[in-house]
Amino acid sequence: QSVLTQPPSASGTPGQRVTISCSGSSSNIGSNTVNWYQQLPGTAPKLLIYSNNQRPSGVPDRFSGSKSGTSASLAISGLQSDDEADYYCAAWDDSLNGWVFGGGTKLTVL
């Protein structure tokens, strides 16, 4: 059981916009920033979004993040087949004194 809650799956067709939610509590998302990671099959996670809505250099602006209260969202616009991957949210948890992750969302491009 992950501390952060994500839907196990999401899907969309090429060109569509999809969003992935991440729900937490006052001790994690409610008081700290959120990172998002993309994990392609058989590879290490890659940082996609940090500090709720900042993109590292090299990450396309099709990827965007937002946060409101104790929830965060990742939006992917102009969906491409290469976007098919697992996506994870993460945040520091003040009560646990550690980082916590969502259970991951498997994105399928139909």
Next chain:
Amino acid sequence: QVQLVQSGAEVKKPGASVKVSCKASGYTFTSYYMHWVRQAPGQGLEWMGIINPSGGSTSYAQKFQGRVTMTRDTSTSTVYMELSSLRSEDTAVYYCAKGLDYWGQGALVTVSS
């Protein structure tokens, strides 16, 4: 460019210990904390703890307290994660991650009798 190169796959028996290494390059080793995160087969990511390469201080997730030890060698820019009293549930890919932004390639640890 930042590179984190981890040691290879390991097979261990229950009750044994494993030590995974992570050699960093491409940045100032002592300027960024190093995290360890593991991923069991088909499962999500689990944070294990963090080490400050500068002073060597550590902080571990409660789940791993007493079983995990993270150390560093500044002369070789390498961090280590040792997990003891291994059980089958510890079978996973173990990742090091600089500041949780750049990640190593992972090291598969299999615990099996």
